[in-house]
Each structure stands twice: as C-alpha cells, then as structure tokens.
Amino acid sequence: MKKGSASRRLFWAAVWLGITLILIKASHLGIPRLGELGGYLRSVTAITYRDVLFAACAWTLGRAALALTGVRPLASRLVSIGFVVFSALVCLYALASMIAFGPLGGFLTYPLLQLVGSVRMIGSSVTVYLTPGVVAGLVAAPLAYVGVVCATLWLAPEAHAQRRRAAIVLWTALGVWVGVGQYVYATDWATHSDWRIAENPPWVLVSSLWQAVSGGPTARLSETFAPTDLADFDPLGARPIAPAPSARRPPNVIVVVLESVAARWTSVSGGLYDTTPTLKAEAARGVVFDRFYAHVARSSNSLASILMSVYTKLDFLDFTEEFPRSAQTSLAGVLRDRGYRTAFMTSSNMSWAGWDAFVPAHGFSEVRDDRSLPCAARVTSWGLADACVVDGITQFIDQNRTWPFFVMVWTQQTHHPYEPTPGVPLLELVREPGILDEYDLGRYLNVLHETDRQLARVFEAIRRDGLADDTLVVVLGDHGQAFGYPHDSYMQGQTVYEEDVRVPLLIWFPRRYAVSTRSDAIGGLVDLPPTIADLAGVPLAADWQGRSLFDPQRAPRAYFYVAQNEFKLGVREGSWKYILDLRTGVEELYDLDHDAAEQRNVASAQSERCARLRQRLAAWTEANRRQYEQY
Numbered sequence: 001m002k003k004g005s006a007s008r009r010l011f012w013a014a015v016w017l018g019i020t021l022i023l024i025k026a027s028h029l030g031i032p033r034l035g036e037l038g039g040y041l042r043s044v045t046a047i048t049y050r051d052v053l054f055a056a057c058a059w060t061l062g063r064a065a066l067a068l069t070g071v072r073p074l075a076s077r078l079v080s081i082g083f084v085v086f087s088a089l090v091c092l093y094a095l096a097s098m099i100a101f102g103p104l105g106g107f108l109t110y111p112l113l114q115l116v117g118s119v120r121m122i123g124s125s126v127t128v129y130l131t132p133g134v135v136a137g138l139v140a141a142p143l144a145y146v147g148v149v150c151a152t153l154w155l156a157p158e159a160h161a162q163r164r165r166a167a168i169v170l171w172t173a174l175g176v177w178v179g180v181g182q183y184v185y186a187t188d189w190a191t192h193s194d195w196r197i198a199e200n201p202p203w204v205l206v207s208s209l210w211q212a213v214s215g216g217p218t219a220r221l222s223e224t225f226a227p228t229d230l231a232d233f234d235p236l237g238a239r240p241i242a243p244a245p246s247a248r249r250p251p252n253v254i255v256v257v258l259e260s261v262a263a264r265w266t267s268v269s270g271g272l273y274d275t276t277p278t279l280k281a282e283a284a285r286g287v288v289f290d291r292f293y294a295h296v297a298r299s300s301n302s303l304a305s306i307l308m309s310v311y312t313k314l315d316f317l318d319f320t321e322e323f324p325r326s327a328q329t330s331l332a333g334v335l336r337d338r339g340y341r342t343a344f345m346t347s348s349n350m351s352w353a354g355w356d357a358f359v360p361a362h363g364f365s366e367v368r369d370d371r372s373l374p375c376a377a378r379v380t381s382w383g384l385a386d387a388c389v390v391d392g393i394t395q396f397i398d399q400n401r402t403w404p405f406f407v408m409v410w411t412q413q414t415h416h417p418y419e420p421t422p423g424v425p426l427l428e429l430v431r432e433p434g435i436l437d438e439y440d441l442g443r444y445l446n447v448l449h450e451t452d453r454q455l456a457r458v459f460e461a462i463r464r465d466g467l468a469d470d471t472l473v474v475v476l477g478d479h480g481q482a483f484g485y486p487h488d489s490y491m492q493g494q495t496v497y498e499e500d501v502r503v504p505l506l507i508w509f510p511r512r513y514a515v516s517t518r519s520d521a522i523g524g525l526v527d528l529p530p531t532i533a534d535l536a537g538v539p540l541a542a543d544w545q546g547r548s549l550f551d552p553q554r555a556p557r558a559y560f561y562v563a564q565n566e567f568k569l570g571v572r573e574g575s576w577k578y579i580l581d582l583r584t585g586v587e588e589l590y591d592l593d594h595d596a597a598e599q600r601n602v603a604s605a606q607s608e609r610c611a612r613l614r615q616r617l618a619a620w621t622e623a624n625r626r627q628y629e630q631y
Contacts, residue, residue, distance in 0.1 A: 006066055006076035010083050012152045014059035015170060017087040020145050021051035024094050028101070028197050042180070046189040049181025050200040051094075052174055058087070084149055088142035090202055095141045097201035099134060101194075107201045109208035109316075194488075208316070221582075221618035223611075229619035232555055233311060233627075235543045236530065250536055251511065252471040253335065253406045254393065255528075256455065257306065259299065259348075259415045260492055261448060262480030262499050263292070269504040272431050275445050276452040279475055279506055282459055286473075286508035287517040289549060293524045293558040293572065297479035297493040297500045299410075300353045305525035306478070307331055307362060307408070309544035313628045314621060316563045320358040323631065329541035331529040332363030332406060338538055341365065341405040345392045347373065348383035348412035364408075368392055379419040383412045386451045387421065394461045401465065411451050414481070416491060418443040421450050432485060441483040459508075469511050472535055474528070477503030486597040493562060496570040496579055497598050501560045509535060522572055523549045524558040559620055569617045578603075578613035587614070 032040035
C-alpha cells in the first residue's frame with residue numbers, strides 16, 4: 001500500500017472535508033429537477049461557501065501544526081492522522097446539525113447541547129427524528145469520509161508536479177465557489193426564511209460556547225434613558241396589603257402552568273381552536289387576561305418569574321441551574337409563612353435543569369414528580385400523562401381541609417413530541433389550511449384538549465368539597481409554541497412573536513367574579529406573585545419586581561427576549577410591540593390592535609416611537625446588569 005506524506009494526507013483530507021460538507025448541506029435542498037440545475041447549483045454555493053472556507057481554514061491550521069513538527073516524521077504523521085480524525089468528527093457533527101436544523105430552526109448551539117445532560121428526558125423529542133436511516137447515516141458518514149480519504153491517498157498521484165497542478169485547480173475552484181456563493185447569499189439567500197442553513201455548524205457551536213463561557217452576549221444598549229425608566233424593574237419595597245375585613249379564611253390557591261401553551265392555541269383566549277372548553281366554561285366565574293406574556297420561551301426561567309416575581313438574567317442559561325438557591329422571596333414561602341400547606345407537582349421529571357434542587361429550596365413543603373405521583377401512565381421520556389398530576393392535586397386537596405393550601409402544578413404532555421394519551425380518540429382540530437406542520441399541530445391541539453378535560457376534575461373536586469368560594473385557581477402557559485404559522489418558526493424559543501411569548505391567563509375566583517370578565521391589562525409572568533398575593537390579601541414581598549395586574553397605576557408594558565440562535569429584546573406598550581435584534585440592529589414595530597399576526601413592520605414609519613421603546617429596552621438591560629452583578 002502506498003504511504004503518502006503527512007502534507008499529502010492533510011491536503012486530501014481537507015479537500016474531502018469541504019466536499020463532504022457541501023454534500024451534507026445540499027441534502028437540505030433535495031434532489032434537483034431537470035432544467036433547474038443552474039439555480040440548484042447557485043443555491044448550493046450560497047449555503048456552503050462558509051463550509052468551504054471552514055475546510056480551507058482548517059487546512060491552514062493543519063499546515064501550521066505540521067510546520068511546528070519540523071523534521072520529526074512521527075509527529076508529522078500524528079498531526080495529519082489527527083486532522084483526518086478531526087475532520088471525520090466534523091462531518092458527523094455537520095450531519096447531526098442538519099438533522100436538528102429542521103425542528104430547531106437553526107444549528108446546534110451550546111445551550112441546546114446542554115440538553116444532553118438530561119438525555120433520558122429529551123429522548124422522546126430526539127427519537128422522533130432518529131429513524132433507522134438517519135442512524136445509519138450518522139454512522140456511515142464519518143466512516144465513508146475516512147474511506148474516501150484513504151482511497152484517494154492510494155490512487156492519487158504522488159509526483160510533485162501533478163500534485164501542484166491539482167492544488168492550483170482546487171484553490172481556483174475554492175475561490176470561485178466562495179465568490180459565487182457569497183454573492184448569491186447576499187442577493188438572494190439572506191432573505192430566505194431558512195437563511196441560517198448557510199451558517200457553518202462547527203463555528204455556530206464554538207461561538208455559542210464562547211458566548212456562554214464569557215457570559216455574553218449579556219444584552220446592554222448604549223441608548224440613554226431617563227432614570228424613571230428603571231422604575232419598571234424596581235423591587236416593590238415594603239407594601240403590606242391588609243386583608244379585606246372578613247371572617248373567612250384566606251383562599252386556597254392552585255396555580256396550573258400549562259407547558260408550552262401559547263394563547264393563540266386556546267379557546268379560553270379567543271383562539272381559533274376548540275381546545276380548552278373546560279377553561280372557557282370556567283371563565284364564567286373568573287377573569288381572562290388577553291395581553292399576558294412570558295418573558296422568555298424557556299420553562300426554567302418562567303418558573304423563576306412565576307414563583308419569585310423576578311426578571312431572569314438576560315443570557316443563554318437556565319435560571320434554575322445558574323441560581324439554584326437564589327435568595328429571592330417566593331410566593332410559596334410567603335404563603336407557607338402564613339399557615340398554608342404548600343406543594344409543587346409536575347407530571348414531568350424534576351431532574352431537568354436542576355429543578356429538583358431549585359423547587360424544594362423555595363418554599364414548598366411537598367414536592368412530587370413522575371416518580372412519586374399516584375399513577376404511572378408514562379407517555380414519553382418527559383414524563384406521565386397529565387391525568388396523573390391531576391390525581392396528585394385532588395389527593396393533596398383531600399389530605400387536610402382545615403388549613404388553606406397552595407399547590408403549584410406543571411403539566412408536560414403539551415411538550416414535544418405531543419404524545420396523545422393511549423385510548424383517547426384524536427379530534428380534527430386544525431382549521432387553518434396549508435399549515436406545513438399540520439401533523440404535529442394536530443397532535444398538540446389534541447393533547448391540550450385532553451389536559452383541559454383532565455382539569456375539569458380539579459374544578460369538580462373543589463365544588464364537591466364545598467371549597468369553590470374559598471379557592472383561587474390560576475391557569476396560564478409558561479411560554480408559547482410555534483408551528484410555522486403565521487411565522488416560519490417551529491417549536492419554542494426561536495422568536496419573540498406572539499405565538500412564542502403571549503400566553504393564556506385565567507384567574508378563577510368565584511368569591512370575586514359572578515360573571516365572565518376580560519381584562520386588557522398588559523402584564524407578564526413576573527406580575528403573577530403580586531397579583532395572587534393581592535387577591536389573597538397577604539403582604540407583597542419587598543424584592544418582587546412585578547406589579548399586581550389589578551394595580552390601577554401599573555405601567556401598560558411587558559418585556560420579553562429570545563436567547564437561542566438569535567438574541568432579541570422586545571417590549572409591548574399599549575397596542576405597540578417593538579423588537580430589536582441585538583446582532584444586526586434590525587428593528588420591528590407592530591400595531592397589534594390592527595395587525596395581530598405581526599405581518600406589517602412599520603418601524604421605518606415610526607422612528608420616534610421606535611427610539612423611545614429602544615430606550616425602555618436599554619433601561620431593562622441596565623437594570624438587569626445591576627441586578628445580577630452581585631452574583
């Protein structure tokens with residue numbers, strides 16, 4: 001067998017790395033039709049020119065490493081073999097990233113790979129895409145790459161002159177490919193909905209890792225703002241609320257958090273889908289808030305805001321892991337100190353993102369998850385059917401009716417992969433034509449309908465035990481979920497459009513509401529603890545950052561952000577919603593009263609309004625920096 005020199009091995013390994021990355025990316029475009037080859041090749045260059053540059057840069061670094069080895073043959077051989085191994089792993093990673101691109105809307109980043117720390121939990125979401133063919137491809141790709149490199153070393157000529165001619169041809173081809181690709185990308189692909197396909201997966205990973213390690217990009221804007229703009233984020237201070245004169249005991253409190261449920265998918269919030277008939281009917285004795293927002297589409301951060309009335313750090317990390325024993329006062333702690341029995345229940349598993357340490361440390365006397373609920377109807381790796389957590393609620397209510405109770409409940413079945421409960425027939429709930437993700441949306445709507453059906457048992461138990469006038473039930477979503485309509489975004493945490501951040505909120509309180517009520521107050525998850533404390537007649541914690549939704553002096557604003565493949569900040573003020581992309585500086589402004597689907601960006605025609613709302617976002621980033629610089 002012919003043995004090529006280290007430099008020859010390095011050269012052909014880099015050539016085949018570039019070619020393999022091109023082939024992997026080209027699979028995104030599918031098989032071209034006859035007569036479309038010209039356009040197809042243009043698109044291929046647009047989405048792969050950065051990958052070709054990556055291969056060239058990798059070769060350059062490899063050549064530098066070879067130069068450092070000098071005349072030591074063994075060291076040179078190890079460097080060249082190491083480059084082949086490295087390139088094979090890059091091919092594997094590039095293919096895995098392509099598989100992830102569809103459901104995630106972008107390539108794998110460090111925050112996404114952190115999910116691997118909970119492989120058992122994420123298994124159901126991953127295995128949907130890991131078909132036998134995909135698994136075979138993941139195994140075959142790096143092996144095929146190594147095989148082709150070895151075959152080339154065996155067959156390609158070793159003569160210096162011939163190698164030089166081959167190098168000239170390949171470097172010329174590289175220059176043409178990169179030049180054409182960059183031009184086509186700038187003039188065409190940059191405006192495609194899937195423009196991120198043109199990114200280089202290894203570079204996306206490395207840059208996101210650097211951002212996470214360096215703590216950035218923690219958002220900070222340079223705009224000046226009035227000191228009064230910081231008031232939106234100031235802690236409440238000591239603001240005791242005296243209970244209303246009454247001989248009745250404080251109300252029981254049940255908070256039900258619906259996993260991954262946006263307002264647009266529910267019927268209680270006026271959506272197109274008949275998914276929550278129970279909540280819609282129960283709204284006759286409560287108030288529905290139509291302008292309520294999650295601050296970020298990440299469950300762990302939503303948990304902190306819902307429980308402790310805190311704006312989480314504007315970064316890529318999960319609050320529950322970053323600050324597992326945060327000193328902020330929790331709603332559960334406030335109520336427990338006033339004689340409430342307190343419990344946290346979820347049909348999921350609390351090993352996720354450090355919840356098993358975070359939740360018990362913040363005021364709950366009893367904590368139950370899929371390992372301790374009174375049934376074992378597991379539907380996915382994420383956890384049990386939501387019927388099980390409803391069993392836990394009713395059991396907890398019946399334990400002791402002497403003392404008031406507070407129970408916080410987190411469902412899970414509406415999390416991807418939206419696995420229906422066995423034996424429950426599926427309904428035809430999708431109404432909008434042409435939805436690309438109709439299969440997943442149909443499953444999701446059915447699971448939400450089933451969770452709503454199970455919640456009917458909670459209201460029945462309250463009435464059966466004669467507790468209706470002494471119980472406050474709050475039902476909300478922790479964040480939204482996207483299915484490619486009305487924006488080209490899927491799953492969660494990719495945007496700050498309404499389907500990602502606007503969530504339902506129903507406050508059921510027969511003691512206060514005799515008829516159905518709707519509120520146009522604008523608020524966010526951070527406002528929930530002071531709102532509940534206000535209704536229950538208990539003092540508000542001094543360190544809470546939210547405001548009661550019933551406070552007539554509250555500001556008509558809500559703030560939100562996305563920290564995933566993008567880093568964007570957003571604020572809603574009145575009917576206006578402003579979004580700022582911190583990477584590109586692109587502004588978006590929508591008048592939601594006239595454009596609820598956010599299809600007409602009027603930022604260019606409303607420059608003064610954009611400037612003012614940008615100042616409010618600058619105030620948020622500065623308040624957030626001050627808040628967390630102590631850690």
